[in-house]
Amino acid sequence: MNLTDIVQHLRSTTSRENFDAWVSVNLAELTDFFCTLSKEELLELKFDNDFYFGEFTRSSVFIEFEQARNHSEPFDAFLFLLAVVAEKLAEHFGLVGTIDHLLSYLPESSVKYRLKALSQSQNVDDIQADYINFFPQILNLLQKAENLEEESHTQKLVDFLVYYFQKAENKLTARNYLAELEKLKEDFSNEANIRQFHFLAHVSIQELISGRYPHGLEIENLALAVLYPSPIMEGHFKYNINKPVLSHKDSEGILVLMGYDKMTVLNDILDRGKTKFDERYEGLEPRDKVLLYCYFNMKKHFFTSIAVFKKVWKSLHQIFTDKKYFPIFIDLGCGPLTSGLAMAELFQNETGGPLRIQYIGIDISEAMIEKANEFSQSDLFHTDSKFSFFKSWNDIPHEMLVEFAGKNNPFFLNASYLFANLSFDIVENLANFVSNLVSEFKNVHFIFQNPDRADRNESWHHFKKQLKFEEINSDKKVAHVAYKTSRATMREPGEEDVYYEILTLKV
Incomplete structure (x- = not known):
């Protein structure tokens, strides 16, 4: 009809x-x-x-x-x-x-x-x-x-x-x-x-x-189909990640990448995501290690982020399309802008337009921030978007937060695959930053995702004990994500079970 x-x-x-x-x-x-x-x-x-x-x-x-x-x-x-x-x-x-x-x-x-x-x-x-x-x-x-x-x-x-x-x-x-x-x-x-x-x-x-944002977050337990990248994102995968890795002088097809086999890359060079990216590894520069991370890890995390954001898309749509507001996205452990791209990709898929966002990325690695800056130029983002990057959440200027918050702009704190690598001391420092943010500003939400393993989420549960919050997805906390990084590939989809929690933080 x-x-x-x-x-x-x-x-x-x-x-x-x-x-x-x-x-x-x-x-x-x-x-x-x-x-x-x-x-x-x-x-x-x-x-x-x-x-x-x-x-x-x-x-x-x-x-x-x-x-x-x-x-x-x-x-x-x-x-x-x-x-x-x-x-x-x-x-x-x-x-x-x-x-x-x-x-x-x-x-x-x-x-x-x-x-x-x-x-x-x-x-x-x-x-x-x-x-x-x-x-x-x-x-x-x-x-x-x-x-x-x-x-x-x-x-x-x-x-x-x-x-x-x-x-x-x-x-x-x-x-x-x-x-x-x-x-x-x-x-x-x-x-x-x-x-x-x-x-x-x-x-x-x-x-x-009372001055809080009128649209609260609501969860939708949607069945997830196989996820595919948009043409824009598929182009980023192809030209910003795959091509520089596969065309490297020491690469041999997909079996040897930049001079190393897959298991050496994952276990030794990347140390399963825990490596110090700004340190060289033999003949590899920090930017080379970041490229290898993007090749093996970023794509998976990109699709799991989309899956988690889709769970609250109805609420996000109301917030991000309301012209009265200019949302702030603080990406803790932002890496190469993975979750920022995922949010923009979902917005593009659902609305047909670029995402307008105030993005603050936090990462201890200069090489990661350099790659994130590169991806911030993507056509997925509206030209009015603002990007800022810091090595610590404590480095964010208070006046920037005040400016970005404006009258009532909502905050989204995002942590994708971060907490598995945080000590309790760092977690407590982060909890103090978040508590101060919530006490001063309105409408603060936290989106968390991590591997579905209890031993990787101990720091997260320690972090939550220090905050007041409303848990949005109290019933279901694991999503099964199937994805393909190209619509043309004949290979079977990649799969990942991701543990996620979505919180609205309270004073």
Whole structure:
């Protein structure tokens, strides 16, 4: 089902009876179509002008309905779907005409009263007074919306109130009406209001009023298909890693790399990831050791990072696509930017665009940071992205954190395959850094992954004991990841079981 199918049916149907029958048969597909389109897709389809005020209201089906006002269950169901679309768009782009037009035809329903609340919120003339004065009316409209349906629509009421407060906050702050903003906050958190309108107690609203980010992280236990790189990332694997390794003067196919066999590379040169990368190994320079690490380890860690990020993608999508925010990603033990690339790859795959991020990479190796700087130029990243690298988390300038945090930007601390190599002393130092970060800034989350082995995760559990947090994935903590580094390869996929935990840190 797509918009073309719907338009064609509106044009070819000559009677309401036939249209109602078509809606009844195709209601599930129509619901999937209208309810899953993003705001951007709806704008591209020109839903408001070309479809609603064009094809729909000019169709013989609608004209017959308007003349006779002959409601039917299928036709009302179609109107409800159009109202859901208008509601989705209106919070960002107005659509006052569409809302008011729909309201004149919609039967009593939750969406009708939600649209009335939206319409009221868009009639603000006196910024200083109206956001406060309209609030009781809006709460009553939302309560009617909640009472009219058997199904729960609380989340939609909450989403609207988050929108209403953020819009009011921006307008009032811009005019320096700070006393009025505090009054509105009091109305949102007033105990009597919360008792009467229970949806005000929702954590998203109260977190927002208290200054925390309104979108918490939520886990999705998705089944993971075999992962493949995008063309951009496959190009990085080929030209930034494989080619310089395989074309090295001492390499012989894939059996001898830069003069050494695989087991020598893994066990002696890389010391299973624990080597001091800035020290030479016989004839190999630090940058050569980093290349060998990328060849054998980075690709696997890249795909396990994608798998972990996919588990919270729904939340990450809300956060990274909200233009009000510029997320900060502090990558502890960043290596050659592995997790940063993974986040950008997932964002590219899911949205079709480059990732805008404030990235702080921490690695003790200058050679690793040099490679990370190289990968930071990838087309996977938006040109507005900011990259900074340090050898210790203690080296991050406080003024940089303050600048990056801005008013309410969320922090993501990432640790990929780091804790297996940390002593308890270093872990305690890191815990102190994180505790200070959480005490000063808002919305701090921690994403951890490591091999699925108890002996490699002792430092992690020691680290957690020193922090307060909400555990997001308390039920499932191991993901099985299958991946191919090229779509053309005929070899079987690589596989890895990764242990992961996702935390929202608390003061």
